[in-house]
Amino acid sequence: MLTLGTASAAPGETATGRLEVGETRDGSPVRLPVAVINGVDDGKTLYIQAVSDGDELNGLGVVNRVVPRIDPTALSGAVLVVGIVNYYGFQTAEHRNPIDDTKTNRAYPGNATGTTSERIAHATFDAATRADLILDLHQGSTSRMIDEVRVRCGPRHRLHSDCLRLAKVFGCGYVLDQKGPDGQLARIAPNKGIPTVDPELGGCVGWDEESIRKGVEGVFNVLGYYGFLDREVSVAKQTRARGFEQYRSPSGGLVRFERELGERVEAGDVLFEVTGVFGDRHARVTADSDGIFWRSRRLPQAAAGEYVCSVGTNLVTY
Known part of the structure; x- marks a missing residue:
């Protein structure tokens, strides 16, 4: 038993x-x-x-x-x-x-x-x-x-x-x-x-x-x-990330993502933009490293300093 x-x-x-x-x-x-x-x-x-x-x-x-x-x-x-x-x-x-x-x-x-x-x-x-x-x-x-x-x-x-x-x-x-x-x-x-x-x-x-x-x-x-x-x-085979970079909004506003979940990104690629209520751009955030667009917030509104998304980095296949 x-x-x-x-x-x-x-x-x-x-x-x-x-x-x-x-x-x-x-x-x-x-x-x-x-x-x-x-x-x-x-x-x-x-x-x-x-x-x-x-x-x-x-x-x-x-x-x-x-x-x-x-x-x-x-x-x-x-x-x-x-x-x-x-x-x-x-x-x-x-x-x-x-x-x-x-x-x-x-x-x-x-x-x-x-x-x-x-x-x-x-x-x-x-x-x-x-x-x-x-x-x-x-x-x-x-x-x-x-x-x-x-x-x-x-x-x-x-x-x-x-x-x-x-x-x-x-x-x-x-x-x-x-x-x-x-x-x-x-x-x-x-x-x-x-x-x-x-x-x-x-x-x-x-x-x-x-x-x-x-x-x-x-x-x-x-x-x-x-x-x-x-x-x-x-x-x-699996894609293995040994790093995880998180990105926050540099200003308050509405987030527009430029990448889809699971999409490969390269350093310098635009991850998201932040606009005002009437569409005026407040900020544009780019990837610091090559990786995979791993995770993102669900709601579009973000305060300055609030978490927006993550990129998995240091990729290997095993």
């Missing part, structure tokens, strides 16, 4: 339940939705989680479609899933946990007696570190972004090549290989010897079916490549 929270599955079974991680302000328990898929044969364990940022729902869309499609009678090993990590942020459609104003994905490995986010991180980290591989499903919040996978352990980490391989197998086409901030699951879990990646499945308000489709395909790529399922996987 394999158990996560109240979900218990015998070999060849799938079970769903709840993982208790704390209490709300009225004393009601906080229980995260979890699933256990227990294969009929021995094998590795894959851990998947979604919605550690409360407004990033594409990962939930992936979980919603993947769990019913995995046949435990055809599975070797097991899959553990936490469908919604940031309980409070999800309930209020906010990126951060509104109770402690924290990004849950900055709270790992967590603290069993800490803040609400630290308690959630502690409980989910305990579940994640039972696995051999970890997928922490994200998206570019509500901004616009290409589908990519992030390797966050840093290039000098002993598991860096294993994390790069996992990112390549997931196969969004683009990989950001840059050491992440303290407290990210994809940075901390490799310290426990577990290859971990952070798929960033586009960026949208609500969820996007194309990004979800890529995420579902990515999960099944991992299941096939690492021997969970008898499934042939063709591992394609």
Whole structure:
């Protein structure tokens, strides 16, 4: 019998339940939705989680479609899933946990007696570190972004090549290989010897079916490549960015983008212009380096100094 929270599955079974991680302000328990898929044969364990940022729902869309499609009678090993990590942020459609104003994905490995986010991180980290591989499903919040996978352990980490391989197998086409901030699951879990990646499945308000489709395909790529399922996987070359340049608006106004997401840019190319209300140009911003137009804000209005877009740089194909 394999158990996560109240979900218990015998070999060849799938079970769903709840993982208790704390209490709300009225004393009601906080229980995260979890699933256990227990294969009929021995094998590795894959851990998947979604919605550690409360407004990033594409990962939930992936979980919603993947769990019913995995046949435990055809599975070797097991899959553990936490469908919604940031309980409070999800309930209020906010990126951060509104109770402690924290990004849950900055709270790992967590603290069993800490803040609400630290308690959630502690409980989910305990579940994640039972696995051999970890997928922490994200998206570019509500901004616009290409589908990519992030390797966050840093290039000098002993598991860096294993994390790069996992990112390549997931196969969004683009990989950001840059050491992440303290407290990210994809940075901390490799310290426990577990290859971990952070798929960033586009960026949208609500969820996007194309990004979800890529995420579902990515999960099944991992299941096939690492021997969970008898499934042939063709591992394609990926474009890997080792740098990430962010651009802010030099003046207030309305942004007009001159590049599309995923488009190659060269140093000196115009990325965007800023105009006034009546179309008079206030500023023109050009790329500092060659790269790929990676991410951009969704709304056209921007204050002076406000984030506008990002370019992935130092590109290699692997």
